Structures are given as structure tokens and as C-alpha cells.
Amino acid sequence: MIRSVIVAGAGQTAAVAARTLRRRGFEGDVLLIGEEHVAPYQRPPLSKEYLAGEESGGDLCLLSEEWCGDNDVELRLGTRVAAVRGAERAVELADGAVLGADALLVATGGRPRRLPGVEGERVRYLRTVADADRLRADIRPGAHVIVVGAGFIGSEVASTALAGGARVTVVERADHPLAHVLGARMGAACAALQRASGVDLRTGETVREYAESGGHAAVLTGSGRVIEGDVVVVGVGMVPNVEPLAGSGIELDDGVVVDEYCRTSAPGVYAAGDVARHYHPLFDQRIRVEHFDHASGHGMAAAKNILGQRVPYTSPHWFWSDQFGRNLQYAGHAREWDEIVVRGRVEEFDFVAFYLDKGVLRAAFGMDRGGEVAVARSLVAARAVPDPAVLRDEDTDLTELL
Helix, strand or coil: CCCEEEEECCCHHHHHHHHHHHHCCCCCEEEEECCCCCCCECCHHHHCCCCCCCCCHHHHECCCHHHHHHCCEEEECCCCEEEEEHHHCEEEECCCCEEECCEEEECCCEEECCCCCCCCCCEEECCCHHHHHHHHCCCCCCCEEEEECCCHHHHHHHHHHHHCCCEEEEEECCCCCCHHHHHHHHHHHHHHHHHHHCCEEEECCCEEEEEEECCEEEEEECCCCEEEECEEEECCCEEECCHHHCCCCCCECCCEEECCCCECCCCCEEECHHHEEEEECCCCEEEECCCHHHHHHHHHHHHHHHCCCCCCCCCCCEEEEEECCEEEEEEECCCCCCEEEEEEEHHHCEEEEEEEECCEEEEEEEECCHHHHHHHHHHHHCCCCCCHHHHHCCCCCHHHHC
16 A cells, blocks of 8 residues: 655656645655755746746746645755665655655656757756746847757747847757657748747757857857857757666666556656656657646656556647747657648648648647647547548538547
């Protein structure tokens, strides 16, 4: 019988897991250990509403002190987990203390990938509230913000900076933003959106050197161009925080390897969220995902499985991004496809693209088409084989395919 649960981490995944444990009637001890000094909070607004000053820190809160008190959930903040002891279902803290439990959930998340050579007083990486507070002071009318990386974080920061009156240059090493996820055609649509909004987007460019002088930042690109600005924001992906598991005996491979039940290779030890490389039955492969909805869904699944409910995590991935006045959404998982069927008008940034592999719908990406992406998500879950003509036909209600 499970009488105690320790969660290494205090972010989105940890918060949802704690809530699920209590909502499912678990009455044992629940302890969340987080390295930051603030209670669990939402991260998506850090590059959008919070960065723009439209939301406060209180708006981000996931687990308030009142809720934790009422539900007997202990938060140990400002505390680093130095090591995970898999065989003991225990964690060793930075001060040497060792804490054990009947079940251990690793939800240590990830951290921004550092760009070698790009460090200095005018370089910003965005992951925490403190990072966003610092960056907010840099976004002002007339400032020149250089963003390295045109993924979702980089693009959202670019959008927020532009709306704040700054001039924005984005440097992206790929030929198109998000090409590794969306492919060239849809990546080109994202590039067109940025350029139409006023971003100076430089694709196919790398950062060769970085320097600071006279209160300014200078980026030398691979093609030999020098871009000068006031601040440089680096958004080139994330690295899973697996260091505490080194030597634990728990299998690692670009994250903590888990099955569809969030179980690691050590009995009684689970992992979920950004740090977990999970087996997904729907796609028959291991995937590591770094998005809000996955962090929530995976945390919930982990809690249920800790309680012995044996619930596989099978939900198709889904994420969204608000940028340049548009809402972008993606559902499913497609690294290979042989056909993209478009419904709507790509040139007007009003469309949904369906990714098919041997006729099976594997994913969908849309701009300002959230309702249709939601239907597509259900179709992906059903391994649907839709008629491409029906997908293209705007007069056909997609819900009829369900």
C-alpha cells in the first residue's frame, strides 16, 4: 500500500500530480521538492501575457499556500535534489539529507539549452519568473531585441517585444521556423507570418560569435553579417534535468525512459513531464515532449498509476502558441508523412493542415482554427483514415468524420 509520495520537482507536472492524488482520495504524505523559491506556477504566460505586463505573478499560481494547507501537501522550496536513489525510492538533497517514500515521481523538468559562446550581461534565457522579470525591463519602445531561435518560445518573445514597441530581429539556423516539426511548407507559413508582422527574420543563419561593447550586443552570423542590438534572447530548445539520476541505475535516453504507465526501470519510481521520454502506444515510439498540456496530462496519468489504477497515457499531444495576433495549434505527432492536406487559406494565415502517413491522420497544424484542430486530435486518437477531399472541403463539418 502506498502511504507516502515524494515528487522531485515543483512545476506544472508536480502540481497536477499532487492535485490528482488528493482528488483521487489519497490520504498519505505528499511532498513536492522544488529548486525555485516560489510555489508551482504556469510557464506559458512567461513569454506572452506575463512578459507583456498583462498578468501578475499571482495569476500564474498553480498551488496556493492555502490549498496546500487545506490538502496537507508539503512544499519544500528553494531545495535542490542532488541525487535520486532508484533502488531506495529516495532522494538526496543538496544539504545531504535523504528522504524516502513508498513512491517517487521525477518531475524535474528541463532548462534552456545554452548556446556556446553566447553569454554576457545582455543575454537572456527564458524559463523562470525571474528570467521574465529581467527580460521585461529590456522590452521597450525603440529597443532592438535580437532573438536567436524561431521556435515557439523565440517566436512568442519576438511577438511580445514587437507589440511592446521594440524592433525585432530573429536569427534561425533552419531554412524555416519549426521546420523540424511542421515541415518546409508550414514552416514557410510561420516565416511569412513573422515577416508580415514586421520581424526581420534571418533564416539559414547560425551564430558564429557574440560580443558586448558600449552597452550594446553584437551577433556575428555564419554568413558574416553583424547584427547589433540592445539585448539577445536565446531560445534554442531545452535540456532535460536528468543529472540527479546519474548513477541511479534508472534508464536514461534524452530524458528519463518510462513506459505508457509513467514507470521508470526502477520499481516504485515514476517520471513525467518535460524530463520523461515516454512510450506512446498510439505512435508506437518513445517521445519526449515539452509542452504545457502534456505536462498536465502526464502528471495526472503518473498520479493515477502511483495509486495502482494502471492507466496508460495515450492522449495525442497538443500544444498552442499565441503570436503576432494569431493562435497556432498543433495536435498529434508526425515526424514522417507522405501527404499534407490543407483546409483554408495559408496565405491569409487562416487554415488547418492535416498530416497523413499512408492515409492515416497523424497530426494537424492550424492558424486560427482551434476548433478544427480539436476535432483532428480526436481523429488522430482514433487512427482515422479520412478522405482528403473531405478534409479540404470547408463546407463539410469535420465532426461528421468522428
